[in-house]
Amino acid sequence: MAGLNRATPPPDAPMRPSELPLPDATTLSNGVRLMTLPDRRAPVVEFRLILPCAGRAYDAPDWVGLSGAAARLLIAGTPTRTSFEIADEADRYGGYISVSANTETAILSARCLASYTEPMTRLIADVLLNPTFPADEVEIDRANTLQRLRLQRSQPAFLAEERFRTALFGEHPYRRLAPDENALQRWQTEHLQTFHATRYRPQGATLLIVGDFEPEAILKLLNDALGAWQGTVAQDPLPAPSMQNAEVGWLLVERPNSVQSHLMLGALCPPRTAPDSLALQLAVSILGAGASSRLFLTVREQYGYAYSVGAHLDYYLRIGAFVAEAQTATENTHDAVRQIRAEIERLIQEPASQEELDATRNYLIGRHM
Structure with a gap:
């Protein structure tokens, strides 16, 4: 077909209005x-x-x-x-x-x-x-x-x-x-x-x-x-978790003769009920959700430091945790950590483009359609 450029993907279709039903x-x-x-x-x-x-x-x-x-x-x-x-x-x-x-x-x-x-x-x-x-x-x-x-x-x-x-x-x-x-x-x-x-x-x-x-x-x-199912649970015995990591810095788990490293970088963050939790989820998705994320495009595609890399949020009732994770060959460990940290710092210091925000927002909405 004349004028068809097979090297450039077609533009994304606009998101259709949607309203998820409430129970x-x-x-x-x-x-x-x-x-x-x-x-x-x-x-x-x-x-x-x-x-x-x-x-x-x-x-x-x-x-x-x-x-x-x-x-x-x-x-x-x-x-x-x-x-x-x-x-x-x-x-x-x-x-x-x-x-x-x-x-x-x-x-x-x-x-x-x-x-x-x-x-x-x-x-x-x-x-x-x-x-x-x-x-x-x-x-x-x-x-x-x-x-x-x-x-x-x-x-x-x-x-x-x-x-x-x-x-x-x-x-x-x-x-x-x-x-x-x-x-x-x-x-x-x-x-x-x-x-x-x-x-x-x-x-x-x-x-x-x-x-x-x-x-x-x-x-x-x-x-x-379920009428015969009765009773209450004893008062919640769990202490409130700290909002600060218990340990920081490089922490190593020895595994002799391993040919790969499994990397985890992260920190505690506010729970899902926090006012800015959706904004945080959007930011972490830009960083490491899917094959269009920054970590995937740089750590894996551009530099080849890792064959699996991403970032996500783990939520508990009282707190959350930010996690960036990668699997890499042992000899690439330091380079992979350096690039992951660089992408985290870039996300903090440089505002995301409107195009990147829109694409990631559409991706997150699409997962619930």
Whole structure:
């Protein structure tokens, strides 16, 4: 075609006006905050239950990792269902059910075809209210977790993040990344039952449901299925984290004979609720989100110092953390660190162009479309 320049990409199309729907919020009879968003474009329903005080930070100091085991084993059995029956039942409903724990929260996730919303809701209620933590399942999970932990400790990325969290948080429980091996070898069914009884409570929990359902019917169903789930979590025992890094400077983790370095640079920052959090997210995205970011274009494309590089924000309920990260050949370590720091300093000192701001803003908006 005459006049077509294949070396220049076509201009970006203008962003179309968009308005994301907002969920309806109410409270169940047991105190759970319910947020619903009917969406009938597909005959499916998604559930997310967030328990705010059931993550690693809430483990007792000599039981670090118990929260993760309690989450994984919540679907290991109830008085009326085995782990296989739970998985098979969820599969027959055209979906799944899983539970995981992170730094602060435990999250139960489930999905089903819309026609099976009621039985899936009752399955969720059974595993949530009546987990038995069978001894044989505890032993299987222990062996799997121990094997996974030992594999992780051979990986540069895991070792770097473990050290990085200590540099950020010091002795604060937010530093915890993995189970303590000594605790892992000790916990039994009764320890998991105690954690569940004290941490898996409805007060303060949030349940999000999106999909093909009738709001009034789902509200009635939830109050019936979860009505027996009662109680509150003990007062939050976590101290407020410091706003200053516990350590600064070069911190090295020795890994003999490694052919690559995993780099992490960062600092603590205000939480997501801070007034300027969106501006900070935009700035960090300009720096290191995607293949058009400054770090990607310079550290990787221009200089070839790293084959993986980027920057992001990690958010906790009380604080945030800025992280720039790269993987590089050992001989390029100092050059990669120098260039990453140079790009961070350039972002601080030099205003971004309007074109760069618009492109990054459109990228962030597009991720939610």
